[in-house]
Amino acid sequence: MKYVDEFRDPAQARALVQAIAALLPRIPASRRRPLQIMEVCGGHTHTIFRYGIADMLPDAIEFVHGPGCPVCVLPMGRVDDCVALAERPEVIFTTFGDAMHVPGSRKSLLQAKADGADVRMVYSPLDAMDLARRHPDREVVFFGLGFETTMPATAMALIEARRQGIGNFSLFCNHITIIATIKAILDSPDQRIDGFLGPGHVSMVIGTRPYGFIADRYRRPLVVCGFEPLDVLHATWMVLQQLADERCAIENQYARVVARDGNQRALAAIAEVFELREFFEWRGLGSIDQSGVRVRAGYAAFDAERKFGVPNVSIADPRSCQCGEVLKGAIKPHECKVFGTACTPETPLGALMVSSEGACAAYHSYGRRVHA
Amino acid sequence: MRDRTITLAHGAGGRAMRALIEELLLPAFGNTRADALEDQARMPIAELARAGDRLAFTTDSYVVDPLFFPGGDIGALAAAGTVNDLAVGGARPLFLSCGLVIEEGLPIATLQDVAASMRRMADRAGVRLVTGDTKVVERGAADRLFINTSGIGVIPAGIDLSASNAYPGDAVIVSGALGNHGVAILIARNQLALEADVASDCQPLDGLVSALLAACPTVHALRDATRGGVATVLNEFARASNVAIRIGESAVPVCEPVRGACEILGLDPLYLANEGVLVAVVPAADAARALDAMRAHPAGADAAIIGEVLRDPPGLVTMATHFGGERIVDVLTGEQLPRIC
Numbered sequence: 001m002k003y004v005d006e007f008r009d010p011a012q013a014r015a016l017v018q019a020i021a022a023l024l025p026r027i028p029a030s031r032r033r034p035l036q037i038m039e040v041c042g043g044h045t046h047t048i049f050r051y052g053i054a055d056m057l058p059d060a061i062e063f064v065h066g067p068g069c070p071v072c073v074l075p076m077g078r079v080d081d082c083v084a085l086a087e088r089p090e091v092i093f094t095t096f097g098d099a100m101h102v103p104g105s106r107k108s109l110l111q112a113k114a115d116g117a118d119v120r121m122v123y124s125p126l127d128a129m130d131l132a133r134r135h136p137d138r139e140v141v142f143f144g145l146g147f148e149t150t151m152p153a154t155a156m157a158l159i160e161a162r163r164q165g166i167g168n169f170s171l172f173c174n175h176i177t178i179i180a181t182i183k184a185i186l187d188s189p190d191q192r193i194d195g196f197l198g199p200g201h202v203s204m205v206i207g208t209r210p211y212g213f214i215a216d217r218y219r220r221p222l223v224v225c226g227f228e229p230l231d232v233l234h235a236t237w238m239v240l241q242q243l244a245d246e247r248c249a250i251e252n253q254y255a256r257v258v259a260r261d262g263n264q265r266a267l268a269a270i271a272e273v274f275e276l277r278e279f280f281e282w283r284g285l286g287s288i289d290q291s292g293v294r295v296r297a298g299y300a301a302f303d304a305e306r307k308f309g310v311p312n313v314s315i316a317d318p319r320s321c322q323c324g325e326v327l328k329g330a331i332k333p334h335e336c337k338v339f340g341t342a343c344t345p346e347t348p349l350g351a352l353m354v355s356s357e358g359a360c361a362a363y364h365s366y367g368r369r370v371h372a
Numbered sequence: 373m374r375d376r377t378i379t380l381a382h383g384a385g386g387r388a389m390r391a392l393i394e395e396l397l398l399p400a401f402g403n404t405r406a407d408a409l410e411d412q413a414r415m416p417i418a419e420l421a422r423a424g425d426r427l428a429f430t431t432d433s434y435v436v437d438p439l440f441f442p443g444g445d446i447g448a449l450a451a452a453g454t455v456n457d458l459a460v461g462g463a464r465p466l467f468l469s470c471g472l473v474i475e476e477g478l479p480i481a482t483l484q485d486v487a488a489s490m491r492r493m494a495d496r497a498g499v500r501l502v503t504g505d506t507k508v509v510e511r512g513a514a515d516r517l518f519i520n521t522s523g524i525g526v527i528p529a530g531i532d533l534s535a536s537n538a539y540p541g542d543a544v545i546v547s548g549a550l551g552n553h554g555v556a557i558l559i560a561r562n563q564l565a566l567e568a569d570v571a572s573d574c575q576p577l578d579g580l581v582s583a584l585l586a587a588c589p590t591v592h593a594l595r596d597a598t599r600g601g602v603a604t605v606l607n608e609f610a611r612a613s614n615v616a617i618r619i620g621e622s623a624v625p626v627c628e629p630v631r632g633a634c635e636i637l638g639l640d641p642l643y644l645a646n647e648g649v650l651v652a653v654v655p656a657a658d659a660a661r662a663l664d665a666m667r668a669h670p671a672g673a674d675a676a677i678i679g680e681v682l683r684d685p686p687g688l689v690t691m692a693t694h695f696g697g698e699r700i701v702d703v704l705t706g707e708q709l710p711r712i713c
Contacts, residue, residue, distance in 0.1 A: 001628060008695050017696075050693075050699065051695040052693050052695070052698045052699040053695075053697055055698055123564065229695045366699045366700050366702070
């Protein structure tokens with residue numbers, strides 16, 4: 001298949017793996033082994049597992065699966081808020097499919113649907129807006145979540161809803177930002193990450209400039225990376241090249257999609273509709289300053305939090321759950337106390353087990369043999 | 373029939389129901405009025421005994437949405453699906469039942485089309501639709517039409533196919549390209565604004581199984597790869613036989629439009645439903661002969677050897693990726709797609 005097979009060529013892969021192995025002896029021995037490279041984005045985690053990339057690389061390199069799966073980092077309290085909204089008789093609650101399984105403290109959206117709540121899967125916020133137009137007697141709430149990747153589409157839906165005067169459409173906003181979260185991880189004392197594979201689709205929107213502090217202040221290399229397996233190997237090689245040269249910079253492996261200044265129109269739509277929250281709660285990582293956005297006052301009529309007085313409950317993660325340590329690379333998924341026993345993809349306890357992009361779920365489906 | 377839509381009267385046991393059965397269903401299924409006089413179909417044991425030494429009996433319900441899709445419809449699925457469940461046990465399928473649960477308001481013409489397509493599929497497989505039942509429920513109590521079919525077949529003496537019969541060294545063969553049914557249904561639902569020229573592979577597999585067993589009586593295990601796809605069947609084999617199975621991604625047949633749809637939607641063809649593809653486990657020495665026999669049959673033209681059975685680690689299915697890595701092919705969690713069949 002054109003434009004796909006070129007990025008999965010086994011001969012190129014072998015050449016890159018050799019080039020990576022050849023770099024290892026040049027990296028100062030003062031760095032602890034295995035070297036830890038965090039792929040920030042859940043899409044990269046999926047690629048790494050689906051193509052068996054971790055096994056192709058020398059043992060001296062280890063991927064740490066970062067916080068970039070928005071479904072995974074959704075805290076239990078927010079899921080409870082979703083369920084409470086969905087259970088209101090006037091509400092049609094619309095959501096992306098993979099959020100349906102995330103466990104709340106009482107139930108997931110899937111269970112709420114089985115219990116009679118009107119929960120519907122949509123593929124885009126515009127589908128939800130369409131539903132609102134077709135059901136003027138109901139309140140259609142769209143569950144917006146994701147990083148800067150999905151923010152522009154949600155923003156556009158709100159701009160359109162206001163323009164067209166669709167009064168029965170609103171957004172339950174759970175959008176989060178990646179920059180504050182990377183910073184929180186770097187500030188955490190139990191991490192020892194050597195470099196980053198930067199998110200591809202987030203960067204398509206925000207560009208590469210916002211990462212500057214990672215190289216300048218925290219002295220870590222970051223390479224923005226595409227989602228094909230050769231992209232991941234290539235970007236890994238670029239990170240190691242920086243380590244070998246003892247420099248750190250923000251580089252862009254995914255230049256065929258990501259521009260240095262991002263997408264100005266998408267950024268304008270985000271700025272029009274959203275503003276930073278003072279803090280936002282993350283599953284596994286706790287509260288992080290300025291890591292989420294909310295709907296601006298100008299769009300208050302379309303903000304489900306204001307419209308329905310969402311209680312905003314905060315619920316602590318289950319105590320046995322070690323999602324936070326996995327997210328920071330302090331432990332591997334299978335080293336968690338409940339991995340594969342109390343916590344499985346069928347009965348996820350921690351959110352990393354929920355989505356196929358979650359590190360634990362990917363480990364469970366694709367990677368068990370690694371530690372068998 | 374004069375009526376244009378199904379009403380509750382068609383399930384009430386009175387005149388309307390008799391008209392539905394006598395004027396629509398009996399002719400469609402090729403039965404006479406005399407065939408329907410009793411509450412049960414009757415079949416001579418002697419005829420069955422001549423065909424083999426064990427009965428095979430199976431049942432399946434069909435709730436696919438939409439009712440009609442490229443390459444088939446709920447009727448074709450209901451006939452072929454149950455025929456296939458018999459065939460992969462090595463049985464010669466002989467008789468089917470047909471239970472209909474109809475939501476009031478279904479156009480009679482729709483029912484006519486579905487019944488005709490059941491008949492066509494049954495004829496292809498050489499089975500007879502011999503007994504049935506019709507229920508009509510209020511609007512909203514079911515979605516248009518659900519069908520249950522049960523099937524009876526006879527297993528010839530000497531044939532012993534079982535999921536627990538896979539041995540280290542055996543070859544793993546699939547009979548055709550994967551995922552066509554799943555993708556055809558997805559596209560037919562029209563929610564994705566996605567277009568691709570993909571038709572369901574819905575077809576009876578009894579002829580293919582006969583051809584395979586005739587050429588290669590040593591086949592160890594057969595199963596049709598419906599919901600959960602080939603990945604699920606391989607895991608069932610690995611667990612039941614306590615062996616490992618290793619497949620090669622490059623060897624797995626997937627047609628280009630299905631691959632494209634999987635790329636866009638993030639689906640894995642190994643987990644997509646098929647309605648006319650089986651997985652066979654055969655001794656390595658007979659693999660070439662089995663493959664030739666399958667390819668010579670129209671239902672197996674794209675058959676391919678995709679992997680082998682190993683001793684260790686027991687119960688695990690792995691795949692050498694085309695890219696050069698290796699990964700686990702686990703069982704599916706949750707539903708990939710509701711109401712696929």
